[in-house]
Amino acid sequence: MFDIQKLWPLGLDRKTWPLFLVGMVAVLGILGSIDVLASRGTIGWPDQLRAPFFFITDYGLSDWILIPSLVLMILLRLAIFPLRGVWRQASGELAALSAFVFLGVGVPGLITTVLKRLIGRSRPEEFDNVGAFSFQNFVNDWTFQSFPSGHSTTAIATAFVVGFIYPRLFPVFFIVGAVVALSRVPVGAHYPTDVFAGLIVGMLGAYLVRNFFARKGWLFTQSPDRRISLMPLEGLRRLVQRARA
Numbered sequence: 533m534f535d536i537q538k539l540w541p542l543g544l545d546r547k548t549w550p551l552f553l554v555g556m557v558a559v560l561g562i563l564g565s566i567d568v569l570a571s572r573g574t575i576g577w578p579d580q581l582r583a584p585f586f587f588i589t590d591y592g593l594s595d596w597i598l599i600p601s602l603v604l605m606i607l608l609r610l611a612i613f614p615l616r617g618v619w620r621q622a623s624g625e626l627a628a629l630s631a632f633v634f635l636g637v638g639v640p641g642l643i644t645t646v647l648k649r650l651i652g653r654s655r656p657e658e659f660d661n662v663g664a665f666s667f668q669n670f671v672n673d674w675t676f677q678s679f680p681s682g683h684s685t686t687a688i689a690t691a692f693v694v695g696f697i698y699p700r701l702f703p704v705f706f707i708v709g710a711v712v713a714l715s716r717v718p719v720g721a722h723y724p725t726d727v728f729a730g731l732i733v734g735m736l737g738a739y740l741v742r743n744f745f746a747r748k749g750w751l752f753t754q755s756p757d758r759r760i761s762l763m764p765l766e767g768l769r770r771l772v773q774r775a776r777a
Contacts (some may be wrong), residue, residue: 533751534695534702534706536692536696536699536702537699537759537760537761538615538756538758538759538760539743539754539759539760540736540737540739540743541735541736541739550740554572556720559728561723562729563658563723563728564665564725566570566702567664567723567724567725567726568659568723568766569655569661570682570717570723571664571717571723571724572659573718574613574627574645574717574718574720575720577585577718580761581718582655582718582719585714585715585718585719586715586719588711588712588715589712589715589716589719589721590683591687591708591712592681592683592684592685592686592687592712592713592715593683593686593743594637594638594641594682594686596625596636596692597633597637597686598634598637598638598641600631601630601631601633601634601637602634603624604626604630605627605630605631605634607631607768608623608624608627608630610627611623612624612627618767618771618774619767619771620664620767621766621767621770622768622770622771623719623766624767625766625767625768626749626768628750628751629697629751629765631737632696632697632741632742632745632750632751633668635696635741636689636692636693636696636737636738636741636742637686637689637690637693637738639737639740640685640686640689640733640734640737640738640740640741641682641685641686641689641737642734643685643733644680644681644685644730644733645681645736647679647680647729647753648677648678648679648680648735649670649677649681649683650667650669650670650721651667651728651740652667652668652670652671652672652676652677653665653666653667653676653677653678653679653726654666654667654675654676654678655674655675655677655678655720655721655722655724656667656678656720657675657725658675658676658720659722665722671706678721678723678726679722679723679726679729679734680723680726680727680729680733681713681716681721681722681726681727681729681730682730683712683713683715683716683721683730684709684712684713684722684724684726684727684730684731684734685730685731685733685734685735685737686708686717687708687709687710687712687713687734688706688710688713688717688730688731688734688735688738689735689737689738690705690709691705691709692706692734692735692739692749693738693741693742694764696738696742696752696760696764710735713727713731714727715770716730733748736754737754743760746760751763767768
């Protein structure tokens with residue numbers, strides 16, 4: 533479904549962006565017509581059916597990714613100064629990987645946070661009071677920060693970030709990310725349109741960060757056909773070879 537070495541997903545390029553945007557609006561419109569039905573229906577499921585969704589949904593929290601990656605990035609950058617040779621090179625490569633993970637997940641999350649506050653859509657728990665399409669723009673609290681879904685953004689951005697680094701793991705993380713995103717409806721936190729928007733922001737945000745790194749020559753390289761792949765991490769490879777010897 534995704535060739536993650538391409539510059540953008542889903543066949544996107546300068547010519548297809550307008551059609552993509554129209555398609556996204558159309559999908560949101562279709563999902564909007566079932567928002568209430570899907571939300572109220574799944575919230576009404578028996579507790580034993582909803583329990584697995586409550587278990588997996590917190591995978592979409594960004595803290596467990598952002599905090600370790602930030603701390604690791606700082607520590608590794610500091611470690612570069614006293615180190616020499618292959619250890620210094622490997623430390624720099626790991627620091628770059630940590631920075632990419634932090635920004636690849638954090639930037640889409642930041643975009644989602646801004647959109648949440650600007651749009652100010654009510655959450656499903658406010659349905660009985662204001663309905664499914666009530667908005668408090670700009671000035672609001674978490675009860676009016678439903679669109680897009682932050683958990684969905686984080687889960688799918690994580691899948692693509694991991695995929696950019698180690699493509700073989702992408703299918704597993706993508707499936708997990710999709711399940712986490714879908715879980716936001718039965719746990720009563722979001723409507724389907726919120727989830728879909730979160731998936732789009734998470735995906736495109738991760739690509740945006742990856743492409744920025746590639747343009748700067750950080751961690752990724754772009755071939756003449758515009759395909760982007762991870763640079764050879766020679767320092768880490770040499771350390772692994774030493775450990776195996």
